[in-house]
Amino acid sequence: MEYLLLLIPLGIFFWAYFVTRAETVFVRPEVSPAINIDTSAYEAAPSLFVNASEAGLFNRIRDHLPPQYHIHSKVRLEDIIRVKHTLREKARWAARGRVKSRHVDYLITNRAGHIVLAIELDGSAHDARNPSEADKVKTALFKAAGVPLRRYRVGNDFDLIAATIASELNAS
Numbered sequence: 505m506e507y508l509l510l511l512i513p514l515g516i517f518f519w520a521y522f523v524t525r526a527e528t529v530f531v532r533p534e535v536s537p538a539i540n541i542d543t544s545a546y547e548a549a550p551s552l553f554v555n556a557s558e559a560g561l562f563n564r565i566r567d568h569l570p571p572q573y574h575i576h577s578k579v580r581l582e583d584i585i586r587v588k589h590t591l592r593e594k595a596r597w598a599a600r601g602r603v604k605s606r607h608v609d610y611l612i613t614n615r616a617g618h619i620v621l622a623i624e625l626d627g628s629a630h631d632a633r634n635p636s637e638a639d640k641v642k643t644a645l646f647k648a649a650g651v652p653l654r655r656y657r658v659g660n661d662f663d664l665i666a667a668t669i670a671s672e673l674n675a676s
Contacts, residue, residue: 557658564666579611585649627658
């Protein structure tokens with residue numbers, strides 16, 4: 505009987521220990537049904553380009569680009585850089601948070617859809633000597649994925665940039 509009285513607290517201790525150490529089950533966030541969305545809150549954006557500089561560089565690159573390449577604007581990072589499927593589900597969702605709401609200004613692909621080059625146009629909000637955390641993260645993600653990323657500053661000669669890119673693509 506005395507042993508039984510000792511076993512009860514010991515059993516409670518082990519039960520509490522294993523319950524508190526057990527990993528909680530990750531529950532994927534749910535998406536609201538489409539019927540519950542107030543669609544009157546949405547409208548078409550007037551342009552993909554935020555400003556004249558973005559449109560200008562896009563047009564210069566498009567004009568110089570060899571015909572076997574395509575330029576795309578505002579491509580989601582999640583379409584370029586994917587989270588590894590080998591990660592546990594909770595870790596995958598956390599890693600996805602780094603890419604899901606970001607984009608790259610321009611993406612050059614070949615006809616098969618393979619990525620050749622990603623381009624960021626950095627305006628006055630971007631400091632090349634002291635990049636923001638968002639710029640550092642984006643640069644690190646592209647490097648980790650092995651996708652070439654180039655950054656150009658607003659105010660540089662867009663024709664020269666486009667001609668240089670085209671020349672490099674023709675040489676490869």
